Amino acid sequence: MADNPVWFITGCSTGFGRALAELIAKRGWNLVATTRDKSSLSDLAGDNVLLLDLDVTQQSQITEAVAAAEERFGRIDVLVNNAGYGYLTSVEEGEDEAIRAQFETNVFGLFALTRAVLPLMRKQRSGHIMNITSVAGFVGNPSSGYYAASKHAVEGFSKSLANEMRPLGIRVTCVAPGPFRTDWAGRSLQRTSTQIADYADTVGKRFADLDGYSGKQAGDPVRAGEAMITLSQMDKPPLHIVLGAGGHKVVSRYLLNTITELEAHRDLALGTDFPEDG
Numbered sequence: 001m002a003d004n005p006v007w008f009i010t011g012c013s014t015g016f017g018r019a020l021a022e023l024i025a026k027r028g029w030n031l032v033a034t035t036r037d038k039s040s041l042s043d044l045a046g047d048n049v050l051l052l053d054l055d056v057t058q059q060s061q062i063t064e065a066v067a068a069a070e071e072r073f074g075r076i077d078v079l080v081n082n083a084g085y086g087y088l089t090s091v092e093e094g095e096d097e098a099i100r101a102q103f104e105t106n107v108f109g110l111f112a113l114t115r116a117v118l119p120l121m122r123k124q125r126s127g128h129i130m131n132i133t134s135v136a137g138f139v140g141n142p143s144s145g146y147y148a149a150s151k152h153a154v155e156g157f158s159k160s161l162a163n164e165m166r167p168l169g170i171r172v173t174c175v176a177p178g179p180f181r182t183d184w185a186g187r188s189l190q191r192t193s194t195q196i197a198d199y200a201d202t203v204g205k206r207f208a209d210l211d212g213y214s215g216k217q218a219g220d221p222v223r224a225g226e227a228m229i230t231l232s233q234m235d236k237p238p239l240h241i242v243l244g245a246g247g248h249k250v251v252s253r254y255l256l257n258t259i260t261e262l263e264a265h266r267d268l269a270l271g272t273d274f275p276e277d278g
Contacts, residue, residue: 011083020225056109089192142202178247180219
């Protein structure tokens with residue numbers, strides 16, 4: 001990577017995006033910091049910093065932001081697709097408008113910005129795309145059906161993207177945080193309260209649990225930002241990394257259980273092929 005890499009980060013007003021942007025700015029590296037209202041980023045201003053308004057659901061803003069970054073710095077070395085938010089509800093009570101709005105930001109906005117940056121990275125024959133997913137990209141908790149679906153979508157997209165980009169010198173990493181002390185479970189979280197009594201012990205309990213630990217999570221966003229900087233400096237970064245001890249434990253257990261389940265039904269699965277000739 002260049003000695004003074006250009007980082008393009010979405011969702012910099014709070015949480016991971018904010019912590020990472022501050023770390024990049026302190027290092028004196030080139031930074032394109034974006035959020036829907038750039039006035040909230042004014043304290044990051046500096047000679048190496050470009051502050052931009054960017055709503056990732058607006059294609060015109062995506063096009064303008066990438067063009068401005070290229071005009072200012074001539075390249076983009078690291079794209080961090082961080083913009084996103086949580087929407088929680090029981091699956092049955094999910095509201096169509098809220099579900100679609102979350103997918104516009106978490107999924108389609110991420111897709112669109114990535115497509116806009118790829119021509120520049122292909123021309124460079126270098127770059128690193130980091131997609132902030134979640135433990136919810138692996139597991140599905142009660143109340144998280146639609147949020148988990150959005151993060152599973154980004155995980156699947158990233159796997160294919162990585163295979164397309166590898167021969168071109170462009171790396172892809174899914175960064176999947178567990179519980180971190182960000183605004184995810186606080187102000188930015190959207191929810192449709194469950195009114196169906198049958199979901200009180202599952203969805204209702206999860207709502208109560210989130211309210212109880214918001215602001216007390218073990219994960220430190222600053223250390224997460226430092227981890228992402230470390231990833232950017234690796235010659236062969238991983239396709240997947242899960243941040244935080246809690247998230248790492250949950251995902252590891254899920255993957256081990258999945259292998260166990262697959263092997264337990266191996267004969268049934270393999271028996272669906274056509275019989276071998278002869």
